[in-house]
Amino acid sequence: MNATEFRNAVKSGLAGGYLFYGSEEYMKRHCLSLAKKSVLGEDGSDFGYVKLSGEGKSLSELASHLSDLFATPSFTPCKLTELHECMLLKPSEADLSRFVSAMESIKNDKSNVFVLYTNEQELDAGSAKSPSKVFRALSACMTPVEFAKESGAKLTAWVNKHFASQGIAARADLCAELIDYSGHDMTTLADEIDKLCFYLLAHGRRELAREDIPLVACSYTEINAFDFSNALLARDRERVFAILSDMKGKKEEPVVILGGISKMFSEMCSVKALSDRGMQKAQIAKAVGMHEYAVSLRLKAVASRTYEELSKAVAACLETDIKLKSSSEDKYLLLELLVVRLLSGR
Incomplete structure (x- = not known):
């Protein structure tokens, strides 16, 4: 199933589990919002709605929790459960089997709609001709919905x-x-x-x-650096890895990617410091030699962040820059380790 087919399924009525996978995050979010409206109504009532994070949990733990949720009576004709941040790269046979069993319990169940929302860092789907073992197992108990990049x-x-x-x-x-x-x-x-x-x-x-x-x-390069930095600040894991996946797919050099992120965090740091001193947008723009519109974007991005938090991000970028230029380690791995560090706020 693709995004268009899922939208048609929403109109006819959803049932059971759906596996969202692929690199087009915008359409994933759009289809998820359609599913919520379909199941919960236009007012988006929280009755019958559960959103879970699988971070740090095994598939067996998640399966047990989901089985309880699926069996729990609801005040609504249909329940919607979302599962995000679920690592599916190398689950054990036992864990995968338990998770599949939980999903099979709601197969074609119109009173339970479940969406497993994944990104390319969490699930390796393989290819159409050679799907991965995990993808085959999940596809047997859920409806896979592919969100490929449009072009x-x-x-x-x-x-x-x-x-x-x-x-x-x-x-x-x-x-x-x-x-x-x-x-x-x-x-x-x-x-x-x-x-x-x-x-x-x-x-x-x-x-x-x-x-x-x-x-x-904004040009592609400017957008990626700013969007990536914003997503890191917001700890938006799905958006961060979607952007990183896009840049890797375009074979952008890790040193260039890091350079853009470092520049953006440095600018945010400067803008935050001057803003904390009481300077207005026009004054900041003049002081740092930046257009007022660019300053306003950065002010918005750092509104809920402290100068210390931004300084730590700049320092972490500098450490990684030194490693990228002096180490023989895999450069994308070093960049991904930096991303994990910034997402955790360390």
Whole structure:
């Protein structure tokens, strides 16, 4: 099943377990929100809704907990259970068997809808011709839903539709140009489209022009560094690993990736320090030699963070930079270790 087929399934009624996998996080989140509305109603009542984290738990522990949840009576006709942060790379045979048994207990059960939300760091699905052992086992008791990266005409049409939903006309060639400029990630593109629409509407315009794209939107490199740093600050594990997976897929050098993150954290640190001294946006922009709009984005990103927390992140980046340039260790592994460290706040 793909995203389109899942949306059709939502309309006809969901039942049992669904395995969300693949690299397109935007569409995963969108489909999950559709599932919530379908099961819980438009008001999004918390009755009959449970969201779990599998971090630090074995599949056997999760299976036991889920079995109890599935069997517990609800005040609603249908319950929705979500499981995130579940490590499925190398489970033991016994753990996997117990988890599969728990999932089989709700197969085609219209009173229980379950979504196992995974990313590529948590589940190796293998390929269509050669699926992994874990993926085969899960697919036998749940409906797998693949969220692959969109590209070409489909992604261009999606961008065009996104502009149109806000009353902006955008030619197909300009939609394709925005994709080339800002990247193929739907979450990123949605943010850039929102910025462009806000800019155009604020200036009384209803049509996108070529010169608007570099003027308002961020380039792929700028976005990844800022988005990655933001996700790390927010400890948004799913978003962090989605961005990292995208950068690895494009074979970006770990040194270059780290350079962008280090620069962004350093800028955030400077902006936070000056803001804590009572300086306003325009004053900060002048002091650090940055555009006011860029300063406002960084101020928003660091609003709930302390200077000490940002300083620790900068120091951790510096340590990793030294290792990347002097060690023979796997460079992507060093980068992933830094990510885990920043996510844990150490």
